[in-house]
Amino acid sequence: MFELLGIPPQALFGQLLLGLINGAFYAMLSLGLAVIFGMLNVINFTHGAQYMMGAFAAWLLLGILDVPFWASLVLAPIIVGLFGIVLEKLLLKRIYHLDHLYGFLLTFGLALVIEGLFQWKWGSSGAPYPNPIPGGFNLGFMFLPTYRGFVVVAALVICLATWYGIERTKLGAYLRAATENPTLVRAFGINVPRLITLTYGLGVALAALAGVLAAPIQQVSALMGVNLVLVVFAVVVIGGMGSIMGSIVTGFGLGLVEGLTKVFYPPASNTVIFVVMALVLLIKPAGLFGQTK
Amino acid sequence: MAETLLKVAGLQAWYGESHILHGVDFEIRRGELVTLLGRNGAGKTTTLRSIMGILGKRTGSIAFEGRETIGMTSDHIARLGIAYCPEERGIFSSLNVDENLRLPPVVKPGGLSIEEIYKLFPNLLERRHSQGTKLSGGEQQMLAIGRILRTGANLLLLDEPTEGLAPVIVQRIGEIIRQLKSRGFTILLVEQNFHFAATVADRHYVMEDGRVIDTVASSDVQQSIGKLQSYLGV
Numbered sequence: 043m044f045e046l047l048g049i050p051p052q053a054l055f056g057q058l059l060l061g062l063i064n065g066a067f068y069a070m071l072s073l074g075l076a077v078i079f080g081m082l083n084v085i086n087f088t089h090g091a092q093y094m095m096g097a098f099a100a101w102l103l104l105g106i107l108d109v110p111f112w113a114s115l116v117l118a119p120i121i122v123g124l125f126g127i128v129l130e131k132l133l134l135k136r137i138y139h140l141d142h143l144y145g146f147l148l149t150f151g152l153a154l155v156i157e158g159l160f161q162w163k164w165g166s167s168g169a170p171y172p173n174p175i176p177g178g179f180n181l182g183f184m185f186l187p188t189y190r191g192f193v194v195v196a197a198l199v200i201c202l203a204t205w206y207g208i209e210r211t212k213l214g215a216y217l218r219a220a221t222e223n224p225t226l227v228r229a230f231g232i233n234v235p236r237l238i239t240l241t242y243g244l245g246v247a248l249a250a251l252a253g254v255l256a257a258p259i260q261q262v263s264a265l266m267g268v269n270l271v272l273v274v275f276a277v278v279v280i281g282g283m284g285s286i287m288g289s290i291v292t293g294f295g296l297g298l299v300e301g302l303t304k305v306f307y308p309p310a311s312n313t314v315i316f317v318v319m320a321l322v323l324l325i326k327p328a329g330l331f332g333q334t335k
Numbered sequence: 336m337a338e339t340l341l342k343v344a345g346l347q348a349w350y351g352e353s354h355i356l357h358g359v360d361f362e363i364r365r366g367e368l369v370t371l372l373g374r375n376g377a378g379k380t381t382t383l384r385s386i387m388g389i390l391g392k393r394t395g396s397i398a399f400e401g402r403e404t405i406g407m408t409s410d411h412i413a414r415l416g417i418a419y420c421p422e423e424r425g426i427f428s429s430l431n432v433d434e435n436l437r438l439p440p441v442v443k444p445g446g447l448s449i450e451e452i453y454k455l456f457p458n459l460l461e462r463r464h465s466q467g468t469k470l471s472g473g474e475q476q477m478l479a480i481g482r483i484l485r486t487g488a489n490l491l492l493l494d495e496p497t498e499g500l501a502p503v504i505v506q507r508i509g510e511i512i513r514q515l516k517s518r519g520f521t522i523l524l525v526e527q528n529f530h531f532a533a534t535v536a537d538r539h540y541v542m543e544d545g546r547v548i549d550t551v552a553s554s555d556v557q558q559s560i561g562k563l564q565s566y567l568g569v
Binding site: 225 | 387425
């Protein structure tokens, strides 16, 4: 079949793997966005910058304190998540009662400031981060680098754990209920403002975790989140704003669609996600998994 | 005579710019079932929301078990042992019946267990895995009452629990409210349905224009029926 289409299997599976890895990042990032949007009603445009901060945190921890990758996988999300909590407490919580536009302006502005500061301090050329698990497997039809396989599996585990936490636990029930009716949930004795702060911290930590995972694959650079965040927004819109499962399925799915497009019609690979977004919005304006309010 | 559980004095409240309550005074003793009666817009629901702390601006005094709560946030007030069942019921559509029931955290010992609540509302047990908002109106009301019984709160604020329900369901809710009273719950009930209120309450406070204008004990209802009808416009 591959011969018929004139495509060697190595190229096809290689692109599919790349698509799967990109999809893993789309899924992790859009998941954080969905969690934040569901609870705060804020579209967090700082997400790409926070992803970049995760990668930088890991790189700095390694360079300055000699902290290994595996420890950074835990430490960097905590550090960046705490930064998110401070941001929420100082700035975001002042705009919840205002129109979405203010949330957009604030988080977009913050992203520009943060990325500008990192660029000013560390330049924009990027720094390499050593691969923590070098080597790979020859699968017969293609070569699978171990670390890339690990990223896909780790992303799946993270996504499913987040889904489980929100859909199947008591804390998740508080989150879902507070998304619907924060006033009543608070009148039941739950500290909703604290819940909101923690949700933002968690969403930001997810972005940072994705950043740490990306560090050994990409160059760690101040602008690494800029292009990614655009695609991730398209993923969130396609999946349905605020839908957890929607983000996960759409994230991985669109990564694969993008990979396949690279094989069959490379010039369209950068735009295919936005074409899909336009089509989905035409047919199902609330997104594939979204509920019309 | 039992001690005063809740004492409201000179309570004023605002929704944004609108001044709704103009100095509400009343009290409830432990174990009593008291109603707030009045026409639409008299301020009954606003009084409940003010007690619960979910209004923008309030002044005056609301003392629960002797503690002033006027400056507290609603989560803090709930943790003192006051539970609220809103008029619109507030069932969460993203939670199933069982999750809705278990949502409000236990704030004090002495609440009903999940088994006891399901025993009180057998319909809910059958439908415990259904989405909360897929229930009938009567079942949703039972769920809204049921979920605040678990928390150990000793003062229940019930806002129009019979609104829009069929007579047989209203009767069932009346039985449940009487059972709750006999179990020692103190209840503040807002009702439009005076005939329902008259069958369950110890005392009625009549509200008009954001004030309590009269008090009628249950034993005096028959003598005061003409007066009450004129207050309520029935």
